[in-house]
Amino acid sequence: MLMxxxxxxxxxxxISESEFESQLESFQxxxxxxxxxxxxxxxxxxxxxxxEATSDCVKRWKSYQNDVLSTPAVKxxxxxxxxxxMFKNLYEYKTSGExxxxxxxxxxxxxxxxxxxxxxxxxxxxxxxxxxxxxIQDKGQLVVxxxxxxxxxxxxxxxxxxxxxxxxxxxxRTPFDEHLAESALYTKSAGGLVKIHxxxxxxxxxxxxxxxxxxxxxxxxxxxxxxxxVSFSIQSGSTDTIAVGMDNKPIKVDGKFLFRPGxxxxxxxxxxxxxxxxxxxxxxxxxxxxxxxRREPVIDSTMSLGGYFLQLRDQMWAYENLLTDGVATANQxxxxxxxxxxxxxxxxxxxxxxxxxxxxxxxxxxxxxxVCGMVRNLGEPGGGPYYCENHDGTVxxxxxxxxxxxxxxxxxxxALKSSTHFNPVNMVxxxxxxxxxxxxxxxxxxxxxxxxxxxxxxxxxxxxxEHPGLWNGSMSDWNTVFVEMPASTFNPVKTVNDLLxxxxxxx
Numbered sequence: 001m002l003m004x005x006x007x008x009x010x011x012x013x014x015i016s017e018s019e020f021e022s023q024l025e026s027f028q029x030x031x032x033x034x035x036x037x038x039x040x041x042x043x044x045x046x047x048x049x050x051x052e053a054t055s056d057c058v059k060r061w062k063s064y065q066n067d068v069l070s071t072p073a074v075k076x077x078x079x080x081x082x083x084x085x086m087f088k089n090l091y092e093y094k095t096s097g098e099x100x101x102x103x104x105x106x107x108x109x110x111x112x113x114x115x116x117x118x119x120x121x122x123x124x125x126x127x128x129x130x131x132x133x134x135x136i137q138d139k140g141q142l143v144v145x146x147x148x149x150x151x152x153x154x155x156x157x158x159x160x161x162x163x164x165x166x167x168x169x170x171x172x173r174t175p176f177d178e179h180l181a182e183s184a185l186y187t188k189s190a191g192g193l194v195k196i197h198x199x200x201x202x203x204x205x206x207x208x209x210x211x212x213x214x215x216x217x218x219x220x221x222x223x224x225x226x227x228x229x230v231s232f233s234i235q236s237g238s239t240d241t242i243a244v245g246m247d248n249k250p251i252k253v254d255g256k257f258l259f260r261p262g263x264x265x266x267x268x269x270x271x272x273x274x275x276x277x278x279x280x281x282x283x284x285x286x287x288x289x290x291x292x293x294r295r296e297p298v299i300d301s302t303m304s305l306g307g308y309f310l311q312l313r314d315q316m317w318a319y320e321n322l323l324t325d326g327v328a329t330a331n332q333x334x335x336x337x338x339x340x341x342x343x344x345x346x347x348x349x350x351x352x353x354x355x356x357x358x359x360x361x362x363x364x365x366x367x368x369x370x371v372c373g374m375v376r377n378l379g380e381p382g383g384g385p386y387y388c389e390n391h392d393g394t395v396x397x398x399x400x401x402x403x404x405x406x407x408x409x410x411x412x413x414x415a416l417k418s419s420t421h422f423n424p425v426n427m428v429x430x431x432x433x434x435x436x437x438x439x440x441x442x443x444x445x446x447x448x449x450x451x452x453x454x455x456x457x458x459x460x461x462x463x464x465x466e467h468p469g470l471w472n473g474s475m476s477d478w479n480t481v482f483v484e485m486p487a488s489t490f491n492p493v494k495t496v497n498d499l500l501x502x503x504x505x506x507x
Contacts, residue, residue: 026450082160082201180228
């Protein structure tokens, strides 16, 4: 039985009592294991476009851009992640002074980082010495402190989206800047409108807004943009989840329930409500950007995703219109079933006929749709493409995180070993149906794909509940298609030394 002050806390966060009880039951009962069938590979779930098909898709997307005066597409960028993990190795060195290969690489290449000049100025101001002299005196810890700590550049407290990633002569660009520049190339409408949305943390919102105000006019002038609409949202407190101890009982701190952010699946709520006009939405992570001189293959591949999306979506809408009117012939129904199996990769369809088959196909078509880029797995961390069994017995494509794959289940182990690609988070999503009505994305989530992780806070071990991931379980009941993309399109920055990779260098 909840006390009044506990109910008040839930109401203040926008969490219902039933949702609270459901979360507690999840810790007690856990979640069912994913029914993985096999890994998706090229020729079996991952489409490899020929050069000719890629060119045709790029042309199709460009034509669509040129034909639409209002909003051909919106870009949605999850950008609330802090940069602290990016500097994990540097923090360890700052504390211990122990030099590792990572630290040696960092210092020996320091002048290649885009923040070198401002770090040099900071060291001269605070330490009265250049970086070179400090390193000769074995004072590398001071250099790192001036980079990370509040008395210096305070990079450890910044979000990734606001850190210098690329050098342009005397100037630098952040991932926020690069997303603006990139978006202008494949989301600008014929009327010169560009719309981009960032999900950010509340503590950094004003910093993002300030940078947007500072950069907007220059990007409009450089890219022929008449209207640049940059919007922001923060993760709703109602998506936080209760933390429990190892006994599954709620943890309290100073008499209040301890809640934690519910993972990136929480921003499904942001995606569902950020722009009522949004039809086609490109989703890409904040740290997967490149400088201008490296951008051409990225833009071409992204436009090809857009063109392939249009190709399949237009066909889906034509079929759905036909099914809705109830005039599909037996031959047309056979054609539609083949499209579901071959193009949408929906397998194990039930053996139905007539009106039963029409109703079943309508349910399958009347869903949000996404085309997801997949990259050859070269050892990068991240989820991957698999075939999984759905609740209705059909089999379809899903993106799974590593923690959804069991090391004890033979089928899971086999699928993992045969996996060839991974998810770089580069996708095109359709949020409206063929009549132009917007889908309620919350209706297409598989709640069974949430998961429980073990965390630590102030030395206390606890269990945390994470919602189904944004591109995992939150999009589980979408129509999903995978397309192979070149490795050059995936350039994440997970550690600071990743900025030394060739694709992040301007020369």
